[in-house]
Amino acid sequence: MGTCIYCGKPAGIFRKKHRECAEKRDQGWNEIIRLAKEAAIGTYPLEDVTNRSAAIAANSFLSSNEIREAMVTGWEKAVEHFLEDGNLEPQEEIRLVAFAEHFELTQEDLDKNGAYTQFVKGLVLRDLMEGKIPERFRPIGHLPFNFQRKEKLIWAFNDVKYYEDRTRRRYTGGSRGVSIRIAKGVYYRVGSFRGHPIETTERIHVDTGILAVTTKHLYFYGPRKSFRIRFDKIVSFTPYSDAIGIQRDAATAKPQFFVTGDGWFTYNLLVNLSNLEN
Structure with a gap:
């Protein structure tokens, strides 16, 4: 005879809980x-x-630890609610901070599902839109970049996939042709060329690494590729759901793409920072 994990009473053969107890628990949790x-x-x-x-x-078979977990989930939903319009107002920040402090919720508690990171992202974008340089991001560990003097780190993304558009050329329509003697010892082969060139563009995964955004540059570091790009050398930004595309101001520059996992934030971060610097 099984015992209900909630009320502790017999639950029946091969059963671990009463349906009524499980429903009461879920209702209390929600x-x-x-x-x-x-x-x-x-x-x-x-x-x-x-x-x-x-x-x-007490009426829903919930422990004190589960109450704390529910508080974290409620805070996460509040962050989601406040960010629906893309803005995080100062009063909204105050309420979220007050709630976390009241229940002694740590950053680790609040970021298990990434909600605290989203909260800080909202604060960073608000600072930029107010014409301020954000100073809210704190990297864990050392970043492999040589930042310039008076350059400030705004954000860094880990495990960023870097792609480049590359043009490949192939030829079609060529033929062996025939040889025509022009002068003694000189031959011109008609039709010996390889035909007409056809160009195709492919998006190639070049490397995976760290993407850092500062007040002056966009930095990338990976095992195979490392570089930095000045903001005033970027002529356009293209937003994607999980990535950002850029086009540099150079005749031979090809489109570059960075998959950060949060295209909306990355696009707004770079565009607002670029406008602020300009």
Whole structure:
């Protein structure tokens, strides 16, 4: 006879939980998340969340650790709510910070699913749109770049796939032709050329590495390729869902692409920073 993992009472042969207990647990879990989100947004009193969530947990088979997990999930949903319009207002930042401090949630707690990183990204973009140089990003470990004097790091992306568009040429329509003697010892082969050139463009994965954005340059470092590009040498930015494409101001420059995983943020970061520097 199995025992219910929630209420501790017999659950039947080969069963680990009662359906009613599981439903009660899920309802309680979702209710605490809803309360946490509303408190982080500012539509529910922050000081009432602890007692209310404890009462719900007591009736829903939820532990104190699960309450804390629900608080983190509620905070994540609040970040998502605030960023729906692409902006993170100062008052929204204050509410999110106050919620995290009230429940003693660490950066590690809040970034398990990347929500804290999204929160900081919103702050960085707000700084740029207000004409400020962001100083919110802190890299973990040493970056392999030689930044110039008075150059400030704005953001760095790890595991960035770098692609280049390269043109390949092949010939079609050639023939062996015939040889015509022009003078003694000199022959001109008619039709000996390889035909007409046909060019095709292929997007090639060149390397994977770190992409750093500073106040002056775009840096890339990988095992096979390393370079930096001045912002005033970039003539266009092309946004993609998970990447950014750039075109440098050079006659022979080919389009370059960086897959950062967050094309929206990367595009807005580079465009706003470029405009700020100009």
